Amino acid sequence: MKIKQEAIGDVYVLRLSGQLMGGPDADAVRETILSALNQGYKNLLVDLKDVSWVNSTGLGILISSHITVSNNGGFLKLMRVSRRIDSIFMVTRLNTVFQVFDSEPDALASFQGDSASSPKAES
Amino acid sequence: MKIKQEAIGDVYVLRLSGQLMGGPDADAVRETILSALNQGYKNLLVDLKDVSWVNSTGLGILISSHITVSNNGGFLKLMRVSRRIDSIFMVTRLNTVFQVFDSEPDALASFQGDSASSPKAES
Amino acid sequence: MAKSPPESSNGSGQNCIKLSIPSRLEYLGVLDQLVQAIAEQMDFDADARDAIANSVIEAATNAVQHGHQHQSDLPVSFWFEMKGDLLDIWVHDSGPGFDLDEVTAADPTGPEGLLRSRGRGIFIMRAMMDEVEFDIRQGEGVTVHMCKQVTPPSDPGA
Amino acid sequence: MAKSPPESSNGSGQNCIKLSIPSRLEYLGVLDQLVQAIAEQMDFDADARDAIANSVIEAATNAVQHGHQHQSDLPVSFWFEMKGDLLDIWVHDSGPGFDLDEVTAADPTGPEGLLRSRGRGIFIMRAMMDEVEFDIRQGEGVTVHMCKQVTPPSDPGA
Numbered sequence: 284m285k286i287k288q289e290a291i292g293d294v295y296v297l298r299l300s301g302q303l304m305g306g307p308d309a310d311a312v313r314e315t316i317l318s319a320l321n322q323g324y325k326n327l328l329v330d331l332k333d334v335s336w337v338n339s340t341g342l343g344i345l346i347s348s349h350i351t352v353s354n355n356g357g358f359l360k361l362m363r364v365s366r367r368i369d370s371i372f373m374v375t376r377l378n379t380v381f382q383v384f385d386s387e388p389d390a391l392a393s394f395q396g397d398s399a400s401s402p403k404a405e406s
Numbered sequence: 407m408k409i410k411q412e413a414i415g416d417v418y419v420l421r422l423s424g425q426l427m428g429g430p431d432a433d434a435v436r437e438t439i440l441s442a443l444n445q446g447y448k449n450l451l452v453d454l455k456d457v458s459w460v461n462s463t464g465l466g467i468l469i470s471s472h473i474t475v476s477n478n479g480g481f482l483k484l485m486r487v488s489r490r491i492d493s494i495f496m497v498t499r500l501n502t503v504f505q506v507f508d509s510e511p512d513a514l515a516s517f518q519g520d521s522a523s524s525p526k527a528e529s
Numbered sequence: 530m531a532k533s534p535p536e537s538s539n540g541s542g543q544n545c546i547k548l549s550i551p552s553r554l555e556y557l558g559v560l561d562q563l564v565q566a567i568a569e570q571m572d573f574d575a576d577a578r579d580a581i582a583n584s585v586i587e588a589a590t591n592a593v594q595h596g597h598q599h600q601s602d603l604p605v606s607f608w609f610e611m612k613g614d615l616l617d618i619w620v621h622d623s624g625p626g627f628d629l630d631e632v633t634a635a636d637p638t639g640p641e642g643l644l645r646s647r648g649r650g651i652f653i654m655r656a657m658m659d660e661v662e663f664d665i666r667q668g669e670g671v672t673v674h675m676c677k678q679v680t681p682p683s684d685p686g687a
Numbered sequence: 688m689a690k691s692p693p694e695s696s697n698g699s700g701q702n703c704i705k706l707s708i709p710s711r712l713e714y715l716g717v718l719d720q721l722v723q724a725i726a727e728q729m730d731f732d733a734d735a736r737d738a739i740a741n742s743v744i745e746a747a748t749n750a751v752q753h754g755h756q757h758q759s760d761l762p763v764s765f766w767f768e769m770k771g772d773l774l775d776i777w778v779h780d781s782g783p784g785f786d787l788d789e790v791t792a793a794d795p796t797g798p799e800g801l802l803r804s805r806g807r808g809i810f811i812m813r814a815m816m817d818e819v820e821f822d823i824r825q826g827e828g829v830t831v832h833m834c835k836q837v838t839p840p841s842d843p844g845a
């Protein structure tokens with residue numbers, strides 16, 4: 284897995300590519316998120332467009348990230364989830380945990396006036 | 407491998423898909439070609455667009471077809487050869503045996519006024 | 530459903546593909562591609578192909594992480610047996626085994642489980658395959674057997 | 688270059704993927720996908736991936752057709768050893784073997800060979816891989832060993 288990072292206004296975007304499956308991936312994601320939080324970002328957006336698959340260990344990475352960000356008073360959202368990954372979210376009911384957006388503009392806009400979660404976008 | 411057949415004017419087009427690798431493929435191609443020749447077609451065009459790969463046994467099928475058609479006074483040409491298959495043609499110098507066209511209109515047009523072979527189209 | 534891995538019948542057979550990979554997560558991508566290709570050859574649809582690949586990846590992840598504790602020189606073995614429209618898969622590691630009842634007692638989709646970062650692998654396999662069984666033998670390792678059948682396209686007239 | 692298949696060293700090792708398939712041409716598509724995935728993981732470029740896959744398919748075709756004469760219950764075995772940017776591949780069948788000098792005497796690209804429908808498999812492997820060797824043993828079958836190295840992208844300044 285690789286991570287590209289980009290700040291768009293007050294949203295910190297992590298673009299993952301490859302496969303999300305634990306091991307060194309966990310450290311890489313955690314460090315990127317901690318660094319964004321340290322820089323003062325509260326709005327984090329994870330782009331899964333180029334992630335071919337996620338295993339349960341990869342799901343664990345997303346969940347820990349979500350918890351870390353929430354504990355710091357921020358929001359972690361996901362966007363551009365493939366059909367394959369979405370099916371794992373459905374089966375594990377993680378679709379009730381993560382806010383998922385189909386498009387980047389929708390995802391970015393959703394952070395404006397965020398104070399509680401809004402419903403998951405249709406996929 | 408699957409074969410779809412279509413007569414376009416006086417050109418009999420064989421559209422192959424899958425992998426061309428001998429075994430039952432050889433019989434299928436031979437029978438289709440014999441049937442076209444029996445129906446009086448002299449111009450045969452093999453579309454390789456949906457063939458993912460060819461092995462040396464598959465090359466043998468193309469060569470036998472070429473010989474059968476030539477022996478019957480006809481022309482067998484190929485079109486829409488992938489980069490992968492083209493590299494095998496180059497290595498085996500079969501690019502000097504087969505006329506290969508990139509586009510269907512060019513291939514069809516080439517049969518007009520055919521009496522000898524014209525040079526291989528650029529790829 | 531056959532319970533023992535085809536190992537016991539010599540692992541050969543006209544319809545059995547065997548694979549072994551080192552215990553390294555970085556090879557799971559290669560495994561994914563092989564499983565997708567096998568499932569495609571059998572005419573599983575795209576969703577079923579993903580479900581099968583996800584499940585094999587989960588079993589392989591467990592073999593690497595828990596069974597072999599990332600000792601990369603220990604191979605994880607796979608058997609794929611294609612009988613008509615039925616795909617039988619065995620995934621074997623030579624690790625110490627575990628207590629299945631204990632680890633599957635917790636529901637990862639319940640309020641307690643939902644935010645845990647672990648404990649979803651076996652659940653995912655069971656949700657995505659037709660059948661999943663564990664053969665856990667002290668000192669002989671763990672073999673996960675799972676199978677899935679090609680579903681005929683649903684008949685709109687039925 | 689290692690001459691014997693990694694079999695002799697137990698076939699394990701941290702960087703070795705092993706595969707076996709029944710002697711049926713219909714499984715060559717699955718083989719192709721696996722080889723492509725391994726070559727991609729090693730960062731071979733698209734042309735090199737195709738070259739490797741073509742060569743393994745040629746060796747496998749020979750094993751199925753000539754080595755095992757399509758006896759589908761005889762497995763064809765493959766070892767893929769990834770050492771840095773070098774990929775070593777062994778393809779083994781348990782057939783009767785053949786006389787390499789005799790079969791490779793004819794040039795398939797010469798005027799006599801060009802229109803023959805056979806005799807290009809070994810030629811293709813040799814053209815597409817860095818090295819190709821045959822280990823042919825009476826009664827023990829044939830092992831083709833081939834290897835290819837990732838070529839660093841050419842330096843435009845050099």
Ligand SMILES: Nc1ncnc2c1ncn2[C@@H]1O[C@H](COP(=O)(O)OP(=O)(O)O)[C@@H](O)[C@H]1O
Pocket residue numbers: 339340591592595596597622624625626627632646647648649650651652671
């Ligand atoms: N092959 C195995 N060898 C040893 N222990 C295993 C194996 N597979 C599963 N386990 C045990 O079962 C537990 C649950 O597995 P799983 O549902 O896949 O979730 P996770 O791997 O995320 O913990 C693991 O934490 C581990 O203790």
Ligand SMILES: Nc1ncnc2c1ncn2[C@@H]1O[C@H](COP(=O)(O)OP(=O)(O)O)[C@@H](O)[C@H]1O
Pocket residue numbers: 462463749750753754755780782783784785790804805806807808809810829
């Ligand atoms: N694994 C093998 N077992 C037995 N004979 C083989 C094997 N590989 C190659 N041969 C022999 O070598 C010949 C040349 O092989 P090859 O160059 O691949 O062309 P082709 O398979 O089209 O004849 C074959 O015809 C066969 O007689």
